[in-house]
Amino acid sequence: MYYHYRMIKKGIDILVIDDDPDLCQLMEMMLKVAGFTTTGCNNPLFIQNVLETIEPRAILMDMLLSGTDGRDICRVLKSSAETKHKMIIMTSAHPDAEKTCREAGADDFLAKPFDMDILIKKVTDIINKISS
């Protein structure tokens, strides 16, 4: 039963994780406009559950997630054999966040507030990298 459940995980392009529902929704909308498939998650506690039902190609994740540090999640994902190949872009409005995010294993970083064009470009680059 369990194995069967895993077998039918839904494949999508981007999992967007941000504790601000508005922002989470905005980023999803922007990505969808650009033609990506997305799933949103604004409660870090459910990330594990979400990852059991869907199979994203890349993850766009905020650094500070109201109670959970996105960098810790990043580290966990990057250290697990199953998920370490997942590309992760981290975002933050926090000054000096880029350095620590990259140290935690993030493949790219997007500073808030951001330009829509830059968001699209970064995600496109990452997805292209996976494809090639």
Next chain:
Amino acid sequence: MAQNLLAFSEDFFMDIKSNGINFLSGGGEMGELMRSKDWRQSLVGDPVTWPQSLRTSISIMLNSRFPMFLFWGPDLVCFYNDAYRPSLGESGKHPQMLGERGEIYWVEIWHIIKPLIDQVLAGKGGTWSEDQLIPIYRNGTLEDVYWTFSYSAVNDESGSTSGVFVTCVETTGKVKNLQEIESKRNSFKNMVVQAPVGVVILKGPDLIVEIANETYLTIINKTEKEFVGLPLFTSLPEVKDAVKPITDEVLKTGIPYNGYEFEIPLHRFGKSELGYFNFVYQPMRETDGSISGIMVVVTEVTDMSLAHRKSIDTEEKLKIILGASELGTWEWILKTDTVLYSKRYLDIFGYDDDSIILQHEEILRHIHPADIAQRQESLREAFKTGNLSYTARIIWNDKTIHWIEVVGKMFYDETNKPVKMLGTIRDVTAQKTYNQRLEESELRFRTVADMAPVFIWMAGTDMLCNFFNKAWLHFRGRSIEAEYGNGWAEGVHADDLQRCMDIYISSFEKREAFYMEYRLQRHDGEFRWISDNGVPRFTKDGLFEGYIGACMDIHERIIFEQKLKDSESRLRIAAMSSELGTWEYDPATETMSWDSASKQLFGSAEDTAGSLELFWSKVHPEDRDAIMQKMLRALDPAIADNYDAEYRVQLNESGEQRWLHAKGKAFFDEKNNPYLFSGTVLDITEKRIALDELKANEERFRFLANAMPQFVWTGTADGNLNYFNAAVYSYSGLTPEQIAKDGWLQIVHPEDSGENIKQWMHSIQTGNPFLFEHRFKRHDGQYRWQLSRAVPQKDELGRIQMWVGTSTDIDEIKKHEEQKNDFIKMANHELKTPVTTIKGYVQLLLKTHGNKTDETLTNALATIDRQVKKLTSLVSDLLDITKIETGKLPLNTEVFSLNSLIGETIKDMQASTQSHKLEFKQLADAMVFADKDRISQVLLNLFTNAFKYSPKADRVVVEVNKEDDMIVVSVQDFGIGIAIEDQNMIFDRFYRVSGKDEKTYPGFGIGLFIVKEIILRHNGRLRVKSEKNKGATFYFSLPVHKYVLSLSND
């Protein structure tokens, strides 16, 4: 290893014989000595009973080529080997020491080595000492001997320590060598210091005096302290005009300068006077050839020179006088080799006719061939000494021979080159012939000698006297028989006899003339000083015949000279200043005398005679003891201190006081009794009052400092803190002793102390004010933030005298600052989140609906986007401020073209604002190594300001220029401008120019602050040129990237 040693040592024990130690073989002299000794009577007993450990130690020792020594047992019995022997020297210890108690034979060093032995015996381990001075008695004397040695334990079978093994090497030779090198190093300095000419070494362009010797200091009448270490012209400003051009020239050209009779004004011995000096200014070079200083060697010729000048003045007068006398005069002009002469000169050379003119060579023709060589020699001498004197024969035209005596003096020009010689000539033919005849007749001599007013004596080749003239015998009151031989010596004063005999005998042996002065007893028993001139006598054919001497009674002269010397020294002291009082104390009569200045100083009437009682009555009772002590020391011949005392005198009944400074010196006769104690006295009341005031000021300062809640401290020029106010002690809970002992750094937080020391040393070295924030530990252990500032106090020459510092508790401020920074950081983050969302939606909407024809929507969205951008940059600016303040503004540097960055930034700016046209004048371009985003931020800030403050204008000019290694960007607007008085402040944080108009402009007042910080971080410069209502031009410059610069030049 130990096993092997033991087995090896066993070889030396063979069969036991009569004295129990014949088993021991080898070991050289000491082995022999040990075998021959009867050990049964010794402290260690029969060797049969010796423990194995002792036997082993001895056998190792005896067969070692290293010097070794063994102390054994409770008596510390001595054993040593052949190698050790030389250290004991030729006599003193060896061989008696063997087998005896160490304490007896090492008595001179027992206090040094006993503790070492005890340490080893107590099981506290061995010792190791290098190049230790342990003087030992050897070669019949106590010698300074240096040793490198170790003491180690010898354990017996039971495992306890029963002996101390000493291995040592004498390193006296090595240490002595080192000391010799050291002394050679000092010898140059000594040479300079002791030289009989004045030597001073000046270093650097400021001519700092590095060394000045005694002679030099005497010439300028200054102490070493007043002179050495200071720039020359600071201590001798009066010589600057005369000397500076010379020193400049020497430093510039490196050519030594010689000065002769150079006139230099000097303030010395209390007055201004002209001194004359011969000197050499010798440049001193470093190994690289650069000139680092000047060595001056100087001799004073003031007296000589004045005499010389006087003689020139009186030259004319002299000529007149000589013209009237028997003397002929002559003047030899060296340049033209012409001789001018008087009429008498011609007479002496046998010419009757006055009108004859003789050339120099004609005169020379008259010189007797046998005397030419002697005359030449005299002339050579004259060119050296300036004085000519000789006698010679001349042959007249009628072939008759005449004697002349020539005396001359050289004259020099201002460069000290001889120009002419002036002299006299005298016909001495009559005297010469008379003298000759005198020599021939012994009898004639005696008659003459007897009649002479001088005492004459003669001695034969055997040194014994064989003649005394009547004058001598009359003076002595003795018969010639009594004086014959060495009888005369009975009359010479006992104190002078040995000295006279030494001179007499040594001169006699060398056949040299001698001169001596001694006391000779007169017939009435009085000893009188006489002078004695002795010359050797030779027969015509050069055979030594003995001596002849002439004596004169010079008693009066000697006594006079003695008195003169004493009075001279008194005079000298007195002459030091006319304001000085002089005093004299005669120890024999215990009388005190004062000159009128002294009387005035002591407040006694002119007509009162000074006395010791009067003196003591005037002196303040509290000062009497100290004066007495000092006087006793001055009058004690064994101490003979210079008397130097400061004391108070009471001038009158009303208690008016005066401070006096007395100096003096006692003079001792040959029996070491003081016969005069004299000196000077000076009014120093004002100085003392000033000193007291200074003290009072200092008291006030300390009181003030102690009353302050801030910490106040002072430091020496080299950075050692030497004063802390009371607040420091009450805050830290430490006592002054604790701070003095462990230093003030003990209260600084360990994390801050490293940087603290670095910053402090930097200030000490550069003289820049010290400003530092650090934490100090309070008595309860809490660290609190302090802001410390220190500024140097400089003297009039700009040299740092001391540092005065304060520390203020800024813990609260610091905490508030931190809270503020934390708050801004948080606010920044929190503000950004909604901004991100707004911005995102606007962009999304622009993307999805912006290309539609609904212009209202498109414009609205564009406006929101612009405003959000503005808000974002405001939020970023606030954050930048905290970063700048905490020193954490990061720079992501890269190499880029400044012009293309400016171009892009102009484009961005114009995209959002079209109110002004940005005109870009690219007069230069360069690659820079900088943070692209930050420079762009600088430009945007400047553009925004330019636009904002020139609402009526429609253009802003941007210009790029190159100045040396800097690229300069200017942003010029044509707006309201900035008043001069505001221009300094506009770069400060939150500063906004106040004024009716200015207030209407929006802004935080942080833009230019950030601009300034960014430019400074890039080692650039920022300035503004503006006038009220005339627009403003902001300039910033950045260093041109060197590597790229050189490439682009290729």
